[in-house]
Amino acid sequence: MYWQSALLRQACFSALLISLALAALAVLGLIVRPHWLWAVPIGCAVLSLLLALRLRLATTRGTVAALSAAVLVLVVAAGCLAGLAAHLTQRS
Numbered sequence: 001m002y003w004q005s006a007l008l009r010q011a012c013f014s015a016l017l018i019s020l021a022l023a024a025l026a027v028l029g030l031i032v033r034p035h036w037l038w039a040v041p042i043g044c045a046v047l048s049l050l051l052a053l054r055l056r057l058a059t060t061r062g063t064v065a066a067l068s069a070a071v072l073v074l075v076v077a078a079g080c081l082a083g084l085a086a087h088l089t090q091r092s
Contacts, residue, residue: 008055008064015052015071019045022078029082033089041082048074 023045030038048071055067 011068012052012055015055015075016049018075019049019052019071019078022075022082023049026078026082026085029086029089033086035085035089037085037088038082041078041085044074044078044081048078 023042026038026041026045030042051067051071051074055064055071058064058067
């Protein structure tokens with residue numbers, strides 16, 4: 001389905017780009033302010049990246065919908081958790 005839908009290709013590329021950016025920012029936060037809290041947004045971003053790559057191989061609409069929803073939830077979670085980790089490590 002990936003090669004048939006231009007919207008799916010664009011969404012997959014955007015998810016890859018956003019996940020990569022969030023992972024890079026979380027790793028940078030880990031370097032600047034070391035704390036175990038940074039592991040959670042890094043994990044969410046990496047899992048989102050892996051699911052976005054898996055999305056390219058999906059063959060049914062149900063699989064595409066489930067993977068897309070999971071990627072969206074993980075990207076939002078990674079962003080929110082990175083902000084929370086930045087806020088909490090700033091105080092320490």
